[in-house]
Amino acid sequence: MGLKSTLFVTALLLSGAVAAVKTQAYFNETAYLPCQFINSQNRSLDELVVFWQNQEKLVVYELYQGKEKYDNVDSKYKSRHISFDEENWTLQLHNVEIKDQGDYQCFIHHKSHKGLVPIHKMSSELSVIANFSQPEILEDSNTSSKSYRNLTCYSVQGYPHPEEMYFLLRTENSTTKYSPTMQKSQDNITELYKVSISWSYSGFHDPSNRSVTCVLCVLGMCLFSKPYNIVPPKTHLPPKDNMLWIAAPSLVIVGVMVFFLAQWKRKKKQPDLSRERHESETIKMEGEESKNATHQQVPTLQHC
Secondary structure: OOOOHHHHHHHHHHOOOOOEEEEEEEEOEEEEEEEEOOOOOOOOOOHEEEEEOOOOEEEEEEEEEEEOOOOOOHHHHHHOEEEEEEOOEEEEOOOOOOHHHHEEEEEEEEEEEEEEEEEEEEEEEEEEEEEEOOOEEOOOOOOOOOOEEEEEEEEEEEEEOEEEEEEEEEEEEEEEEEEEOOOOEOOOOOEEEEEEEEEEOOOOOOOHHHHHHHHEEEEOEEOOOEEEOOOOOOOOOOOOOHHHHHHHHHHHHHHHHHHHHHHHHHHHHOHHHHHHHHHHHHHHHHHHHHHHHHHOOOOOOOOO
């Protein structure tokens, strides 16, 4: 019987010996698969055969009498960065991927003249998580209506898929929760999720201060977006400089009208000097004419 068949049979004999230990790793970091072997007899690695296999019974790593051996390792793990921590009896699976999650078993055998003797088995359950990006709220720039706005909240590069995603509308006196249907898509290679929700908000003309927050909940933890503040509508006044330019012509027109009105009133109150002068000259001329006529009528006295 070949070594690969021997390892598989031994694994079957040891199955169910120890309960699985749950372990967790972050995407693209290092997963630690424990073996928790207590070497009470202080055996050397030269006497041992240590290997891990996944839930599909494929060999992930093998240490044969202190040396790495790849004859039995499955092809998809040969190109992976995998190392063994001898001090802690732990397998380190680097650059972990979503597809790496699942059950693993560690087997240790003592190699003697009688062959391989199983002495230890450890099961572990690996789960892989990826932190979603902070949710972000965007306003749809294509919204043409002034009565409402389309708000979209999205988050990317996360795993597993969220349990809940919703909007919180906060006013001065209340907080209201809105839970639109969550849209999600999964990358075919990384298996990471992108999620989003959309909401049409129609309260933009409300005079009070309000804010909208997006909340994303995964594995009992919630992420919050930055508040999307809704500013009450204001009356748009032209800039001060423009107001001066607009008011200047009106002020000039009013000033001219006031000036001419004052001149007209002043002219109306003053006597007409030219007319009085003309009447005075007329009276003077009439007086002179009367005087001359009287002078002509006096008889001339002659001496006898």
